[in-house]
Amino acid sequence: MTDARLDFTHGTPMRQSYIVASSPRSGSTYFCRLLGQSGLLGTPSEVLNPGFDLKGFKNRFKASSPADYIAELISRRTAKSGVFGLKAHFENFEGFLKEYPALLDVLSPVTYIYINRRDRVAQAVSMARALQTNQWSSQGQEGKKPELRYNRELIANAMKEVELQDAGWLNWFKANNITPFRLTYEDLLADPAGTVQRVVEHLGVQDAERDEVKVPPVEKQGDDTNQEWIERFRRETEGGGDSQLGAPPADADSKRRGPSDHFFERHDRLIQSLPKMRDSATGFLDLIRLRHRYNAVIGQNRQLLRGARVLDLISYAGFWSLAALDAGAASVVVVETSQKNFDAARKNFLQSQFEAERCKLLRAKITEVLKKMEPKQIDVVLCKRYFEHCYLPDFFSELCRLQPKYVIVDTKVALGEGALCRFSITGKAWKGARSGKIVSTPSHKSIVLLCGSQFHWRAVDWKAMDIADWAGIQDYADGSHRTYVLQQE
């Protein structure tokens, strides 16, 4: 949808706008394409979603601020009718508004079109399925069919997520005294043309001149599998059987150790207090992902951690360090680079049962800490996501000097032939703003080259970890994220 070929060239000034207020799997993508095809309502898409169209447009426009960005959008995507439209899930809307409070003034007058789905279970099933396959629209559906598994917990979590997103919109409408134009997915399916016509009339542009719009078609993704899952979920949760929210996915580590013995259950409060990482309202995907990563980084490496002096580079509010101590590490040195993370880690350490002398918390630049350390002071380095944020040749030369027995690495891995490192910008970087950070992602061959003759590498085999459901961790399945254990030769 960000393609320049979809831009209008007539430069009609915007007279009014509309926002399709949606939740995931509410049929909003399909709805927006229909609106676009009318030729009267612009090209509504998820322009505020940082993981999606926002990224594409921003790169294209080289916008230097949110104001600049919205101005560019309006100038290119306002229809001849003078209407500019966009679609947003509540969390993206809220996030963007925070960054750019003038948004609604610039878009004024704004009409809100609220779309939801009466059948919550069907919506949750659709979301669970998209999470498992990582295919969010029919356009992404190519190649081999991904394996699907019915997963009750995942559906229950998705339901909670969808409800929270809906509630987000409804609360906001209430707080701002807004009465949105309401639609349901079910109405839309029953009468697509009529629904679009109602919107056109609601905006009063039925007599305006039409644009010729070539938006790519969207097809309905749901199939028999959805129907099966919906029925099964209804059957299983009938009779008030609560869907057990937040229940952990079954995994090898908890099976082996017995469920109540798992770090995640014993430290539930810590786990629930961790800062949100991903774009989900309830944070349930973060937890699924974190638990799998815990199993790969800690669970698979218990024997290396037992009795070890650990250096934890960035602890995620103390989570990884506490997990290492819990797995039997003798002591942990944690380096946090921001005050916020340092404070969060300190709080969690104080609340933990571990003796204070076993955790040493430092607030410093990682490179500075490494420089000051003596060789053989550390047995295991825990290195999660740090590869992308450092200059690897320098980091490895420090590792060679410090001579840890093991380095446990969890990192994004770049695709491509040979020992290369790919550069990109992360964060909500507006061009020229300082918030964006350059990251460089190494390929597997780069890691092998850097290990050289100093470290023997092996990759933790995620495929052997008895993972039934890859929702939230597809990047580990496709090899673009990996866990390594480097052992000193």
Added chain:
Amino acid sequence: MTDERLDFKRPTPLAKSYLIASSYRCGSSYLCWLLWKTGLLGAPSEVLNPTSELPQFINRFKTSDPSDYITKILERRVSRNGIFGVKAHFHHFEAYQKQYPPLLKRLAPVTYIYISRPDKVAQAVSMAKALQSNRWHSRMEGGPKPTLHYDPEMIANCLDDIEEQDLAWRRWFKAHEVSPFEVSYNDLTKDAASVVRGIVELLGVENDEPEEVYVPSVEKQGDETNHEWIERYERETAARGGSRPADVDTASPPSRAKKDSSPAPQPSQAPAAHFFDRHNKFARSVPAGAASATGFFDLIRLRRRYEVIVAGNRNLFQNARVLDVMSGPGFWTLAALDAGAAHVVGVEPAATLVDSANKYFIKNDISSNSYQFVNSELFSALENLEHEPFDLIFCHDSLEQLDISGFFTHVKRLQPKQLILDTGMVSGEGPLVRFSLSVDGIIGYPNHQLIMFLCDTFDFKWRLVDWRAQGISDWTGIHEYERDHRRTYILDRSS
């Protein structure tokens, strides 16, 4: 030659080794091929040559540690009868031994085989041709034929270089009381079989069972051009009564077409002689790329780079406050001053290089107000220089050793008007660097998209110095630029 398919199938402990003491273009590659083919004499190749096999093996073995390197070579290249062979030109042998003194102990006992070519002019012509075309053996041939020019100065330089290479071995043998087994190029072309037989017997392996080996063939490269050049050179030398073709104390400037657009020298400060002629010894002291024994080849390369990068961009240096990134022995610092810079700060982490630069500048009465060398790690120096205004940041030889995005972050803070970046380049889609191992450790070359990405992120506009538009017809020493494996960028600050 470094391909793992050429390794011997199983490691054999070393019983004895031999070293072929060679000079450029004396037939040693052909000799190595013949010896290797016997299946009795290891896999002799130039494992110590930092311009060919050495970096390839280093990347294959993923180690730049010399002890480790020799171990890995011996594990793979000793034939079943315990023989290891290596060929080395003296300056490569010397450099490696300096870096790793136990070399000969590791290879002991060593038999030396000294190969030389009686017809030095023919040898020099062959070398000049290889330098011009960058084709050192028959496997490097193919593709469009390079343009070749008869260049008597270059042949004279090659002649000196080869004589130096021969002599260096003789001096070393004498000093170490070694009597090498001698092979002449002429014997090799006349009766190769008996030369090989002689060496088999010398090493006492005639009764061993030969191993089956596959070796890529080596063919003779010489052709009509060689004969023409040899005859012409000899004729011209005879006409001069045996003297050198010209006063070629320094390497000649690149043959470039006279162009009106070339920057006119400022009359008020027009130097009497070319920068290189005034600072010839200094230019010679710039660390060499190990491509020749006398260093003349490195000098040709340096001079040509100077011409395009500095002389061709005099306007950027004019009255500019310049930061010379990794200034080394100070050559480029001086070049920048000579091109009209108002002040140059050179940053260099190696104290010995800073010392030698300071000494040279003092000795040559360079005004001490016009330069300063900072002996420091680069990034901490850049942090400390934050309040100093720079017009131009000059990065001529070090981008591949740097954390490139970190470098740009510092550069952005210094707010120079311009940057000159001269760097090796790689290919690939999307902004990236490619890592490889060099003798000095890991280096990473950027691709063009990374330069664009960084310019976009840090607000610079890039343009390229067009090496092909310089009227260069002879690319000796600068083939990297000809093939777009190295580029010179000029970056202008956007706002």
